[in-house]
Amino acid sequence: MGRHDDQGRFMMNRLRTRGLTVCVLVVVGLFCLGPVLWQAVTSVKPDQDLVRLPPLFPERVTSVHYDRVLLKSSLPRSLANSMIVATSATVTAIVVGAFCAFALARLPITGKSVILGVALVTSMFPPIAVISPLYLLMRELGLRDTLVAVGLTHAVYSLPLAVWLLTSFFQQLPKELYQAARIDGCTPLQALLTVIFPLARPGLAVAALLVFIFSWNEFMFALTLTASDATRTAPVAVALFPGLYEIPWGDLAAASLVVTLPVAGLALGFQRHIIAGLTAGSVKG
């Protein structure tokens, strides 16, 4: 009888815990995704409904905002710029980072931990602290208002992250594989290209993805270093949407969603790999 009671209480407790979990998840979910939903709703509302409440949901759905941002604004150009900047920043950071990381993980270098520490410290600098000298530097180099300036800055700024991530990834590959490649006749570079990189592909993909997302979303450097529609990246373009006398809420919402979609898609698609990559080491490959 007592046992029955215990079981009942146990079930009650379980239900209560389950209920609480669901509540918390719903609240957190609304808190995080609410603004996005709001934006999605806003982006399809006709102009005259925008500043009225109710209705919460539009009675008529319109694509006029999407038409405007995709066909009549400079957003497509900015998206292309973002794509160029993010891709080149990713390629640069991963190529340079992979070589650095491999050296730090496997080659006999003194002061490895110091080097890694310095890399970590530089990544801790708030961007605002380096932005004035960076601007002056780029101006002197004649790179102001170019995509090269933005891409390069993004690559440099995300390099420590790439190096750290890849170093730990390379360290998890068995040392013997590198040694075996060397014995089998590889130069260090050959061993790296034929054995280490193929095996580190998941790690390289994760690092690349994180750098890409960082670069795509980055705002302050891009804002400071660009000055024309020809070089603006998407986040900057969206931020400059508001006109002098009015704020085009609908266009803004549509543009924001269009800009968010690629990275959100990437993040969702590679979610499993990103988590696996970030926690690698606890599990044997």
Added chain:
Amino acid sequence: MAEVRIELIEKRIGQKTILPPLTLTVHDGEFFVLVGPSGCGKSTLLSLLAGLDQPTAGRILFDGVDVTDLEPRERDVALVFQSYALYPHMTVRENMAFPLTVVPRAKRLDRKRIEEEVERVAGFLGLSALLDRRPRELSGGQRQRVALGRALIRKPRLFLLDEPLSNLDAQLRASMRAELLRLHKELKVTTIYVTHDQTEAMTLGDRLVVLNQGRVQQIGRPHDIYAAPANLFVAGFMGYPPMNLLSARLGADSIRAGPLDLTRPPGMPPVDQAQSVTVGLRPEDLVVRPANGPGDEGNGLGVVRLTEPSGPTLWVTVELNDLNNEAFTIIGTAQAGFVPKIGERVAVSAPRTTLHLFDPTTEQRWGAG
């Protein structure tokens, strides 16, 4: 194929000595075994030979040519790792072809020749049916073979094996040992084999070196080392079950080792006065008989603590007490047909005069020098 000379090679990391200065010669075409307990520096020595690690001092010569500063790929050595280190993203075929595909283009064989070589070595090792599998789809023994194949395919001057059999089960280990010997007989490549297993060392090596804490304890043919261990470490390390080591007094015409009275071996130089020595007796030289049989006088009486049947022989661990009631534990062989029970009273004798004497202070073989 090469003669390998190691001259005063030494490895230190900071203040820590990994390998004290060591000198060694391995003859051309020899199967040479480095044996010692883990941490004795044998794997370090192998890394130095392969060129994966740089010595702090000393030289390594292949056929008289100094290779100390050469890269692994310039030394033309092959190494089989304990973990096999197969490339997981490549098939067996690609793994085995790898050493041939990474050579500089000018010296590289053409594709067809490489493919032929792979087929040839695969046939030789019984891997022909597995060429398109990946390492994770293979059993331990098959992986081992692939690792051997990858090492053999480019006919290295020197073949290094780092505990290659330790991840295999006992039966496979025995058959792979036979296989390794066959390979060595056919290819006659100078082979250096590292192991902590003295049985492997005894059965495989033309010659072997026993290492302890980086120091050479003894170099010689397996049988010579077994028959005349140079010091207490070698005596205790080589052979299973391990040699019984008892402190004893050496008299004018007798040796009293605790509870055992032993005959002096013939030809042993006389001693002026009683000397303390350490006596080593191999378990196969000690016979365990039922107690109260004929000729018990002068033999140790004791109690059986453990019996270990091992094929034709039955090892018996016996606890003996000497006159001062001090306990000794020794391992002997049961007399033919005698199956002692645990707790049974037995007599132990050393009918043969094959005993080993060691100086208890220097731990060296007595009278050796």
